[in-house]
Amino acid sequence: MIRWLALGCLALGLTPAASWAQDEPYQVSETEITDQKAVFATVQSVDVTMARARLSGTIGELRIDEGDRVEAGEVIAVVVDNQIAPQIGSLNAQLAAVTAQLEQARADLARDQRLYDRGLVAEARLEAARTQVEVFENQVSSARQQRAVTVQRSREGDVLAPATGVVLSVPVTAGSVVMPGEQIAEIATDLYVLRLSLPERHARFVREGDPVQLAGGALTEDGLAATGTIRQVYPRIEAGRVTADAMVEGLGDFFVGERVRVLVNTDTRRGVVIPIDLIETRYGLDYVSVLDDAGHPHDVVVQRGGRQDGPDGEARVEILSGLQSGDLLVQP
Numbered sequence: 001m002i003r004w005l006a007l008g009c010l011a012l013g014l015t016p017a018a019s020w021a022q023d024e025p026y027q028v029s030e031t032e033i034t035d036q037k038a039v040f041a042t043v044q045s046v047d048v049t050m051a052r053a054r055l056s057g058t059i060g061e062l063r064i065d066e067g068d069r070v071e072a073g074e075v076i077a078v079v080v081d082n083q084i085a086p087q088i089g090s091l092n093a094q095l096a097a098v099t100a101q102l103e104q105a106r107a108d109l110a111r112d113q114r115l116y117d118r119g120l121v122a123e124a125r126l127e128a129a130r131t132q133v134e135v136f137e138n139q140v141s142s143a144r145q146q147r148a149v150t151v152q153r154s155r156e157g158d159v160l161a162p163a164t165g166v167v168l169s170v171p172v173t174a175g176s177v178v179m180p181g182e183q184i185a186e187i188a189t190d191l192y193v194l195r196l197s198l199p200e201r202h203a204r205f206v207r208e209g210d211p212v213q214l215a216g217g218a219l220t221e222d223g224l225a226a227t228g229t230i231r232q233v234y235p236r237i238e239a240g241r242v243t244a245d246a247m248v249e250g251l252g253d254f255f256v257g258e259r260v261r262v263l264v265n266t267d268t269r270r271g272v273v274i275p276i277d278l279i280e281t282r283y284g285l286d287y288v289s290v291l292d293d294a295g296h297p298h299d300v301v302v303q304r305g306g307r308q309d310g311p312d313g314e315a316r317v318e319i320l321s322g323l324q325s326g327d328l329l330v331q332p
Contacts, residue, residue, distance in 0.1 A: 028327040033271040036263040043254040044195040045188035049163045053178045054156040057081035062174045064185060070161040077159040077184050084154045091150055095143040102136035109133050165189040168256060192251035193231060194260060196244045202266045203242040206233055212246045215261035272319040273308050280332040291328040
């Protein structure tokens with residue numbers, strides 16, 4: 001039956017590999033094989049920002065801890081400068097004194113204006129009173145501006161979260177003395193990637209948009225996609241390794257720094273790949289049924305290589321030796 005089936009297929013034409021059915025001969029041909037390398041990637045945030053103190057003083061209140069989620073603009077700590085309150089009090093006193101002088105100068109101006117209208121004082125005295133009012137008005141305005149600056153400085157004791165994300169570290173505690181620009185917290189944004197580190201010999205094969213396959217996380221796989229794509233390849237090679245970022249859905253449930261095993265494409269070559277169903281293993285040897293020129297099947301020992309999934313998801317395997325292009329295979 002197999003002989004007549006094989007002869008019929010030869011008369012009608014060869015069945016291409018992409019449309020092979022188990023009841024038809026399979027024609028062996030070389031195809032492009034993509035080699036993959038298994039590496040460990042780490043879950044990283046694209047941006048890690050620092051929340052810093054804007055003035056010197058003592059941390060009077062610390063509202064966050066490692067692992068907390070924060071929103072952009074949220075107050076995460078309060079820095080207290082004990083010198084600001086006395087400064088505000090002194091400026092309030094100065095403002096009150098200058099305001100009293102301004103009221104007195106306005107009263108003197110009104111009195112001089114009445115006397116001038118009656119012809120009892122010279123115009124020069126009236127102009128001097130007006131000038132005195134303007135001087136005190138400017139002094140009041142200056143005192144108010146100085147007070148506003150000091151009040152705004154006191155408000156800068158509120159340490160704000162620069163971005164929405166998760167707090168990675170808090171190197172200070174309540175009561176710590178900090179200086180302007182000192183780090184209060186390290187915050188990872190919500191955009192996570194897999195950061196890969198590859199040997200530099202693979203640098204020319206890794207490009208943006210290339211697919212990657214995941215072999216699972218170290219702690220959990222819930223909600224993690226099986227595949228991803230290369231988002232960015234960094235142009236600098238450090239210590240003989242190139243760094244690349246891959247976008248994968250579901251990384252938000254992982255810990256920052258957690259390791260995940262990833263398969264990346266490194267190179268392509270020509271090779272023979274056949275469906276795994278055409279291979280029969282007997283006594284530790286792999287056999288395939290090859291049709292001869294007369295259409296008779298005979299067993300041939302082959303050496304199998306790695307598994308290669310077909311474009312339709314069919315399980316296939318690479319054949320390292322025993323077959324050549326043009327051979328016709330049938331189901332064993």
